Amino acid sequence: MEGALPTEIEHRTLETLGTRNFDGQIDGPVTAHPKFDAATGEMVFFGYQATGPGSKTLRYNVADKNGKLLRNEFFDAPFAAMVHDFFVTDTHAIFPIFPLTTDIGRVMSGGPMMAWEPDKGSHFGVIPRNGTAQDVKWFSMEPRFMFHMMNAWSDGTRLHADVTASNATQFAPKLDGRMADAADGIAPTFRRWTLDLADNTGTIKETLFDDWACEFPRTDDRVGTKPYRHGYAVGSDGGEFVNFSHLLHYDTQQGNARRAWTPGKHYMLGEAVFAPRVGGTQEGDGYLIVLGFNQDSGKSELFILDAADIEAGPVAKALLPLRIPAGFHGSWVAGG
Structure with a gap:
């Protein structure tokens, strides 16, 4: 569970400065995926099970560019669930509640802490960026699961993610103890969810873009919360999602055309981090930095690719003398 306050790190020395509670205004959990609005400098973040383990309460927060807390709103989801990531546009925040449930009573009776309960469906709570708990509007769709989002943006009354x-x-078993399998659709794929605030039915439209299994989606961070063109992920061409050996580039203005590069199927690639080219201002003008594990040599390699042409392969590569343990995420912070 993601039950801790955020940890502050000095970005030049990487020294740990300690936890950050925004002058004592936050004393509950904060998740690992805050969103940053490059236009305003605001950080939008949240915590789930915000009033204690197993609670269905979410906490919505906004801090300004100077770190001052602007929003601290609490509201209840339909049920207690794991909510690892969320969506933020320039106008709204969207909280996806998937049927990966948490139930303390279930644990006390000998059951699992978390369980996959598809009959509960998926629900999305939408709040204006400057709104309060009373402004939350709910949408629903078929059971789905997501760890990570690529990007989200507003288009009139429609919100896209x-x-x-x-x-x-397969993160947790079903109530009967069985695990979901390939027939249930456990491989994550690239897709879009659209919510229309003017639609009183509260439904969500889903558009599928690709059948390759993929995860760890990223963009050029400068376009977060805004319409974008270039998205990146790691994936597999075989529908499997255990060994992501391919780096993927999706062009959302070209029918989400997929481009792919792989150093070989014996590699396992980590999340690609975008680094802007020095002096570059256009979206996607920069490099992708990817750590890969060579399962034949038992050592890791660092690849740097032109984000505009990943099919050309790396423009630089560093051979490391050891294996870097697999991780989840990374960030690019410019020097100086």
Whole structure:
């Protein structure tokens, strides 16, 4: 569970400065995926099970560019669930509640802490960026699961979220103890969810873009919360999602055409981090930095690719003398 306050790190020395509670205004959990609005400098973040383990309460927060807390709103989801990531546009924040449930009573009776309960469906709570708990509006769709989102943006009354998501998950068993399998749709794929605030039916439209299994979606961070063109992920061409050996580039203005590069199927690639080219201002003008594990040599390699032409392969590569343990995420911070 993601039950801790955020940890502050000095970005030049990487020294740990300690936890950050925003002058004592936050004393509950904060998740690992805050969103940053490059236009305003605001950080939008949240915590789930915000009033204690097993609670269905979410906490919505906004801090300004100077770190001052602007929003601290609490509201209840339909049920207690794991909510690892969320969506933020320039106008709204969207909280996806998938049927990966948490139940303390279930644990006390000998059951699992978390369980996959697809009959509960998926629900999305939408709040204006400057709104309060009373402004939350709920939408629903079929059972889905998502760890990570690519990007989200507003288009009039419509809100779009591009994600790597699946129809089921093996993160926890079903109530009967069985695990979901390939037939349930456990492989995450690139897709879009659209919510229309003017639609009183509260439904969500889903558009599938690709059948390759993929995860760890990223963009050029400068376009977060805004319409974008270039998305990146790691994936597999065989529908499997255990060994992501391919780096993927999706062009959302060219029918989400997929481009791919792989150093070989014996590699396992980590999340690609975008680094802007020095002096570059256009979206996607920069490099992708990817750590790969060579399962034949037992050592890791660092690849740097031109983000505009990943099919050309790396423009630079560093051979490391050891294996870097697999991780999840990374960030690019410019020097100086």
